[in-house]
Amino acid sequence: MTTIAAVPFLYNFDVAATALVIIDMQRDFVEPGGFGETLGNDVSLLQAIVPACQAVLAAWREAGGLVVHTREAHTPNLSNCPPAKRNRGAPTLRIGDVGPMGRILVAGEPGNQIIPELAPAAGEIVLDKPGKGAFYATPLHEQLQANGITHLLFMGVTTEVCVQTSMREANDRGYDCLLLEDCTESYFPQFKAAAVEMMRAQGAIVGWTATSAQLLAALE
């Protein structure tokens, strides 16, 4: 059993029963020319967490833990992108439109790939999810159950959208979840701060938080 002095209290986990879940670290959100930028966001904020995510991913692989990568991705015919989602807001490019990195948030397009720094390795789970949450319309719960997973470590983007939604879905399914604070980011720093606070409030009502340095020390 490994222990981290997390917030709001100790987080105990067994690497063999824990998965590292990396949410949507895809070019569409992190690189210029993707969906994030079409919505008017500064993607450099998200790029800043890449080195910390790389360090955690390397250590987790070294420890032999299960890795799950997600991508927010829709089918080319957009049958799993409801009009309510596609028509929301006033982006310069909508989901399915052709941008500098191919069709926005469409599976298989260059912009939909995980950034090269965090590229999935053989044997890791790579999941396309049409919603914000990683459990909605995906086989993730069944895959985790098949691997005997009870605990989840979260990183990725954006904190208050896909990361928070996925962590809440996981919490409702009975997983003990920990968010690595310096391995998640938002285009809105104040939203990240609020999301981190609300998830660990009320005695870890959604889950725990800790830093990547704490995890790396625990895995040594």
Ligand code: C5J
């Ligand atoms: C967003 C996500 N922000 N991955 N997706 O639309 O958080």
